Amino acid sequence: MAIYSRREFLESGAALATAIGLDPEPALTMAAARQVQQQASPDPGPDFVVVNARVYTVDDALPRAEAFAVKHGRFTAVGSTSDIRNLGTRGTQTIDGAGMTVVPGFIDGHCHPSGVNELIGVNVNLNTVAEVKAALRKKAATTPPGYWVSGYMYDDTKLDRPVTRKDLDEAAPDHPAMVGHRGGHTGVYNSKAFELAGVTAQTPDPQGGKFYRENGEFTGKVAERARGVFSRVGKREEVTRATRQAGVKHISEQMTKAGLTSVHQTGGDEESLIALQDAYRAGEMRFRLYFFPRGQIYTTLKNAGVRTGYGDEWLRIGPVKYGADGSASERTMRMSTPYVGRPDDYGILTMTEEEIRDAVEDAHRNDWRIGIHANGDVTIDLVLKAYERALQMWPRAVNPRHRIEHCSLINPDLLRRIEATGAIPTPFYTYIYYHGDKWAEYGEEKMRWMFAHRSFLDAGIRVAPASDYIPGPYEPLMALQSLVTRRDFRGREWGPNQKITMDEALRVCTLNGAYASFEEDVKGSITPGKLADFVMLAEDPYQVDQSRIKDIKIVRTVVGGKTMYAA
Secondary structure (H helix, E strand, C coil), rough: EEECHHHHHHHCHHHHHHHCCCCCCCCCCHHHHHHHHCCCCCCCCEEEEECCCCEEECCCCCCCCCEEECCCCCEEECCCHHHCCCCCCCCCCCEEEECCEEECCCEEEEECCHHHHHHHHHCCCCHHHHHHHHHHHHHHHHHCEEEEEEEEEECCCCCCCCCCCHHHHHHHHCCEEEEECCCCCEEECCHHHHHHHHCCCCCCCCEEEEEECCCCCEEEEEEHHHHHHHHHECCCCCCHHHHHHHHHHHHHHHHCCCCEEEEEEEEHHHHHHHHHHHHHHCCCCEEEEEEECCHHHHHHHHHHHCCCCCCCCCCEECCCCEEEEEECCCCCCCCCCCCCCCCCCCEEECCCHHHHHHHHHHHHHHHCCCEEEEHHHHHHHHHHHHHHHHHCCCCCCCCCCCEEEEEEEHHHHHHHHHHHHHCCEEECCCHHCCCCHHHCCCCCCCCEEEECHHHHHHCCCCCCCCCCCCCCCCCHHHHHHHHHHCECCCCCCCCCHHHHCCHHHHCCCHHHHHCCCCCCCCCCCCCCCCCCEEEEEECCCCCHHHHHHCCCCCEEECCCCCEEECC
């Protein structure tokens, strides 16, 4: 057996990856690659083994180990270095981890990874309004008349002040222009956009939306369903099929670089699914993808007899997706008590109780799972009423594990009902750290019940991991830090009663993520028979200072026994 030292393993990059059968630039589809590998590997021994490592398996049968073996993209044995080394044959490659930390591949149970904005959009995740205006002005200079000038990743609390309509008027006076909040529920629009959309001072707020005003004038900020009027005016840069495929390639490279091996794309249309299939077929999709159809594509799939779970280990159809209220980070979610300093503002519902009930009945009776975006306690209550009704009236042999996307603000009654229905909550896992400047608008008492990982786990609820990227950073190591410390980027503590342990946080970000897609039997832990998805870390998150967990270097990300990222 060839043996590689830890230093050789870290430094040899693609050459070593190829030598041990872990191709960092896969040219085949993963299914085809597995078939070729199986046909070309008559040797009964493992394809490779990792020894002398610090392995956190997230498997209660053997929580800690030193080594493991992989063959045909699956773990075949886990145990001590001596036991695993003895499994090797002439064709087995041996990697000496020399104390390196290995964990199961991280899973992001709720995100929006199209990658297109990252390739062609104007990134306004900047430090000042002046910089935002300069970036938009530069884009406007090369944009034909009548076309939109749009920025993404806007965050009102990360700048010196919020962007206004007048700022956008100065940056792009002759184009319709907007900056979309990274939270995905609000945007700021310029006067040209309002003019083209026919929105005047007399235009009322639509149901489920709002045009923000100060002293009778539009600020430019627009929330939820009110944004729809702007989608029907102006011209937009064409996004081609090739660009969408390139977006999948790009975002999967970035996410696997952060240690993610599976992601749930919570909401996508026909073009999104085509892009995923194109990238998958070309060998460019590095992570496993659980796709939530939304809108017309759901109807098309349903009528064709496709159901949740259709697909393979790399691309699988998930629940149908709906959105029932506003945003936590943008302070528009619907709550039973108002925002701090805004006594008349309880947030926004974007679906009525009847719409929620009908959507749940349709999905449930057609053998689909459903995931409904519900941040506030009022909205979660409405979703649970619909789930309770469906489960009672049309019981299934196996609980469908319907999902409550975000499930941000709960209370003891909601907690009890979530457990009783078997629903899966997916609260944000990097928000406490990254969005700390927003939490004062909720207040200390609400924060004791927001992103309530401790309460969920204590109730026996297998809470799922969720970044909601773009709204939140997707880095799972930032998630671990946020979950165990409940401290933001300024060091402030928010809802310390909801802290969980590192063991629990690691389980949330791996095995619980697999449970959320009914895949806990095939991934989420380093267990013989499961898919060989794992991550190698330069340092041990159990050992470093908790304030720097997010800074631990990802050394290698492996999906199905193939290296998808190597430092």
